[in-house]
Amino acid sequence: MLWTFLIVHFFLYPASNGYNSYFDKDEKSIGGLKNPPPVNRGLFYLSLAFDVIAIVLGFIKLSLTFSMMLLVYGLVSKAYSHPSIRLKKYPIAGWIIVSLFQGLFTFMMCYVGVSALPIELAIRPAVLIPGLLATFLLLGTYPMTQIYQHEEDGKRGDQTFSRMLGIRGTFYFVGGIFVFVSAAFMYYFFITFSLQYALIFLAAMSPVVLFFFFWFIQVLRDETKANHTYTMWLNFISATCLNTFFIYLFLDSSHILNTLG
Numbered sequence: 001m002l003w004t005f006l007i008v009h010f011f012l013y014p015a016s017n018g019y020n021s022y023f024d025k026d027e028k029s030i031g032g033l034k035n036p037p038p039v040n041r042g043l044f045y046l047s048l049a050f051d052v053i054a055i056v057l058g059f060i061k062l063s064l065t066f067s068m069m070l071l072v073y074g075l076v077s078k079a080y081s082h083p084s085i086r087l088k089k090y091p092i093a094g095w096i097i098v099s100l101f102q103g104l105f106t107f108m109m110c111y112v113g114v115s116a117l118p119i120e121l122a123i124r125p126a127v128l129i130p131g132l133l134a135t136f137l138l139l140g141t142y143p144m145t146q147i148y149q150h151e152e153d154g155k156r157g158d159q160t161f162s163r164m165l166g167i168r169g170t171f172y173f174v175g176g177i178f179v180f181v182s183a184a185f186m187y188y189f190f191i192t193f194s195l196q197y198a199l200i201f202l203a204a205m206s207p208v209v210l211f212f213f214f215w216f217i218q219v220l221r222d223e224t225k226a227n228h229t230y231t232m233w234l235n236f237i238s239a240t241c242l243n244t245f246f247i248y249l250f251l252d253s254s255h256i257l258n259t260l261g
Contacts, residue, residue, distance in 0.1 A: 003062055094161065106134075204242070
C-alpha cells in the first residue's frame with residue numbers, strides 16, 4: 001500500500017502534471033498555482049525522469065503488471081496536452097477518456113499494486129463497480145477543474161468540455177451528475193457494507209454540497225466568480241471530506257478502531 005501510494009502520488013501524478021504544464025504553457029492560474037512560473041525545457045525532462053522512476057519502482061517493488069499500467073497511464077496523460085494528439089481540444093472525447101483513466105483505470109491499477117494480484121482478478125464486479133463509481137464522480141467533477149480556464153483555453157483553441165457547456169451550464173451539469181453519483185455511492189455502501197456507512201457518506205459530502213451551492217449563487221450574480229480561488233476551495237473541501245470518509249471506512253470496516261480502543 002505504501003509503495004503504491006508513493007509511486008502514484010510522488011512520481012506518476014507529478015510527471016503527468018509537469019508534462020502537461022510544459023505543453024500548455026499556462027500564464028494564468030492552474031491547479032494549485034495561482035501564479036505559475038514560466039515553463040522551460042527542464043520541466044519537460046524532469047517529468048519524463050519522474051515517469052521512468054515510477055515505472056522502474058513499480059516493477060522492482062511491486063509487479064510487472066503494475067509497472068505496465070503506470071506506463072499506459074503516462075502515455076494517455078501525455079496525449080492530453082501533446083500538440084500531435086491533444087485530447088484537451090476534443091471536449092467530449094477528452095472528458096470521457098480522462099475520467100475513465102483517472103477513475104476506473106487508476107482504481108484497477110492501484111488495486112493491482114496494493115493487492116499484488118494479477119490483472120485478471122481486477123476484472124470482476126467487486127473491483128469494476130467501485131471503479132466505475134469513481135469514473136462517474138470524475139465525469140462530474142472534471143468540468144469544474146476547467147471552469148476558470150475558459151480564456152486561456154480559448155487562446156489556444158481548446159474547446160474543453162466546460163467551455164462547450166458554458167459557465168452556468170457547467171454548474172447545472174455538475175450538480176446533476178453529483179446527485180446521481182451520490183445516490184449511486186450511497187446504494188453501493190448500503191449493499192456492500194451497511195446503511196450506517198451510506199448515511200455517514202452523505203453527511204461527509206454535505207459540506208461539499210453547501211459550498212457548491214454557495215459558489216453557484218455567487219456565479220449567478222457575477223460570472224467572474226467562476227475563478228481559480230473558488231475552484232481550489234471546492235477541490236480542497238471535496239478532497240478533505242472524501243479522504244476523511246474513506247479513512248474512517250477503512251479503519252472502521254477493518255476493525256482497526258476496535259483494536260486500538
